[in-house]
Amino acid sequence: MNIFHRVPKFDFMGKRGIFFTLSLCITVGGLIVTFWRGPSLLSEDFTGGYLSQLQFSQPIDVGEIRTLLITRGYSDVSLQRVGEQSTRIIIKTKKGGGEIIPIIKEAFPNQAVEVLGEEQISPTMGQTIRKQTIIGCLVAMLGILVYIAARFEFRFAVGAIVALIHDLLVALALLAITGRQVDSLVIAAFLTILGYSVNDTVIIFDRIRENLRGLRKVEDPTAIFNRSINETLSRTTITVLTVLLVTLCLFIWGGPVLNNFSFVLLVGFITGTYSSIFIASAIVIAWEKKSPHRFRT
Numbered sequence: 001m002n003i004f005h006r007v008p009k010f011d012f013m014g015k016r017g018i019f020f021t022l023s024l025c026i027t028v029g030g031l032i033v034t035f036w037r038g039p040s041l042l043s044e045d046f047t048g049g050y051l052s053q054l055q056f057s058q059p060i061d062v063g064e065i066r067t068l069l070i071t072r073g074y075s076d077v078s079l080q081r082v083g084e085q086s087t088r089i090i091i092k093t094k095k096g097g098g099e100i101i102p103i104i105k106e107a108f109p110n111q112a113v114e115v116l117g118e119e120q121i122s123p124t125m126g127q128t129i130r131k132q133t134i135i136g137c138l139v140a141m142l143g144i145l146v147y148i149a150a151r152f153e154f155r156f157a158v159g160a161i162v163a164l165i166h167d168l169l170v171a172l173a174l175l176a177i178t179g180r181q182v183d184s185l186v187i188a189a190f191l192t193i194l195g196y197s198v199n200d201t202v203i204i205f206d207r208i209r210e211n212l213r214g215l216r217k218v219e220d221p222t223a224i225f226n227r228s229i230n231e232t233l234s235r236t237t238i239t240v241l242t243v244l245l246v247t248l249c250l251f252i253w254g255g256p257v258l259n260n261f262s263f264v265l266l267v268g269f270i271t272g273t274y275s276s277i278f279i280a281s282a283i284v285i286a287w288e289k290k291s292p293h294r295f296r297t
Helices: 013-041 062-071 097-107 123-151 154-177 184-215 221-253 256-290
Strands: 049-056 078-081 088-093 113-121
Touching: 013 154, 013 221, 013 256, 049 097, 062 078, 062 088, 062 097, 062 256, 078 256, 097 113, 123 154, 123 184, 154 184, 154 256, 184 221, 184 256, 221 256
Parallel strands: none
Antiparallel strands: 049 088, 049 113, 078 088
């Protein structure tokens, strides 16, 4: 199945300077907003807070509880159903966990509300989670760096890692700009982006390597890179459209709990495809232009 009946001839590498500048502006602007928001960017999973697990006598709409608590000043509230039934709910807040139970009982007098558990998430625990998150992302990128360097060349590995960092920074920037928070599900989305982006990059790199074997003597590296990206463009387009369709459904109908998760995936899948072409491949060809040598094939 091909979207393009003939291999297109887009000059991707000729426009790399424009897209480098665009990516730099987005990431720098996003980092400024991220630092400006500070701790408010992090959910109670990382900063500490209160967790309450409530059992209701009848099924209840989580949206009603969320609206109630937001109107009472708990704008950072997070709610999650437990199990298949909608009678047990976990509520996370950054302040006054014990104060929300009387509010809920008062607002729903026909419900018998049982408190199954209350606990405080300490800031120390949040710091531990932040540290583990950073370590997890660094270990993942180190493994990718070693894999790409072993399979291709070190310059390919550097291009792939820079593209991955770009994808994470853009996703984080849009989270900050849109007023969302980083929680444990967002971290899972970040790691998913890493896997998707590097897979798309490897596909393009593999075609580049194949073409370098047969076309190195008749075409310059820029032409070979453009040819390789255009030859894989149909496959890349079909893959990203399929993934985006599923993720968009999750974003629209997944509910508030999965909203940030699906939002990050949407951003990450788009930037992952973009960075594989305009960041990863462009860095490799820029490296070649600066210090030309024979590619290892």
